[in-house]
Amino acid sequence: MKNKNIFFVGTTASNLYLFRKDFIVSCINKGYQVYALVSEYDDTWLEKIKSLGAVVITYELSRSGLNPFHDLKTLFQLKKIFSTYQPDIVFSFFTKPVIYGSFAARLSNVPNVVGMIEGLGSPFTEHPQGQLFKMKLVQFFQVSLYRVVFPFIDKIIFLNEDDPKDLVVSKKIYHRKNAIQVLGGIGLNLEDYPYSPWDISSNISFVIVARLLVEKGIYEYLAAAKIVKEKYPNVYFKIIGSLDTQNPSGLTQDELDNVIQSGVIEYKGFTNQIAEELKNSSVFVLPSYREGVPRSTQEAMAIGRPVITTDVPGCRDTVIDGVNGFLTPKWDVNALANKMMYFIEHPEQINIMGQESYKMARDKFDAEKVNIKLLRIMDICN
Structure with missing residues (x-):
């Protein structure tokens, strides 16, 4: 009897490898x-995926485009692939x-169709100045297509409890009975992020790991860093992440250059050595406006760092306020600065709360445990 086939439908090869590697291996082991x-x-990322034992197929998709003809082309391309290979399960994400992917799978009579909404994204993210008309329009089209599929x-x-409420319940989207499931974070291999207490002899430093976008709270982070730096000049503030110059809500190169020249922050750029950077930082900060369940926060927790983040969907799933870090109101620069200064004034709390972060990561975000739950949700049994 031939092996059953499961098709992962994603976007970027690097993302699929980095965030689905352990689950791909779990499915192969099944x-x-x-x-x-x-x-x-x-080619580099394609080879990495193949090294896991998976077969790679490329297809065309415009991730952010609004051209319906391009999207129809994608739909029919996927249908042709599914009709040719006749998968037993199609698992799509984003x-x-x-x-x-789900629509094409159903048109191809795939018996088991699974979709993962890792976060509602920009169309459902509130901004202090209100939402742009374009984002309202994108939300309308997304919801309309979700109603169809x-x-x-x-x-x-879904990864958190808020997203299905804000999408499925609020928008009254019909779905199959018992279809809605909440996974929690997608998890990570804890061996890749070993627990490492902060060296108390080091200067205190704060770090954010994110693309430099408005929605990630980069402007709030910079503003809070400036406030804290004026009072505590020996404290370090780091940014790890890449500019997204194609995104209109991103930090510009000129803005970044000015901040670097001011001496407020140390810019690390993009790096594959995230674990080492987190190990060499005292406190992780993510003032995001909305997330699924942020992986960068999970990584910091696994290493044993306290977290300051916002009380918004996804982010609030990573912090018990006052136990492993703090939740602050979104967009509130002063509240963010005050919680940063708390750790400067109470440095003993860094390892105390960091230990609690590690315990939470071990309990909630261990990829082995998460993958077992995901296999059960997808009805992939022994």
Whole structure:
């Protein structure tokens, strides 16, 4: 009897490898042949995916485009692939793959269709100045397409409890009975982020790991850092992440250059050595406006760092306020600065709360435990 086939439908090859690697291996260990569909790639990442034992198939997808003809082309391309290979399970993640991958799977009579909504993204993210008309329009189209496709999906997986309320319940989107499932964070291999207490002889430093976008709270982080730096000049503030110059809500190169020249922050850029950077930092900060469940926060927790983040969907799933860090109101620069100064004035709390972060990461975000739960949700049994 031939192995059953499971198709992962994602976007970038690097993302699929970095965030789905452990689950791909779990599926292979269950006797499934894994096919990985990616739309943005280079040879290095394709080879990494193949090294796991998966078969890679490339397809065309415009992640952020609004051209319906391009999206229809994607739909029919995916349908052709599914009709050819006849998968037993199609597992799609991110907005467009969930919409078009799931629809194509149902048109191809795939018996088990699963979609994961890892976060509601920009169209559902509030901004202090209100939401742009374009984002309202994108939300309208997304919701309209979800109305079409959700009734065809066997399992619709969210990472936090708020997202299905804000999308499915609030928008009254019809779905199959018992289709909605909440996974929690997608998890990480704790061996890649070993627990390491902060060296109390080091200067205190704060770090954010994120793309430099408005929605990640980068401006709030910079403003709070400036306030704290004026009072405590020996404290360090680090930024790890890349500029997104194509995104209109991103930090510009000129803005970044000015901040670096001011001496307020140390800019590390993009790095593959996240664990080492987190180990060499005292406190992790993410003043995001909305998340699924942020992986960067999970990584910091695993290493044993306290977390300051916002009391918004996804972020609040990583912190018990006053136990492993602090939750602050979104957009509140002064509250953020005050919690930073708390750790400067009470440095003994860094390792105390960091230990609690590690315990939470071990209990909630261990990839082995998360993957077992995900396998059960997808009805992939022994």
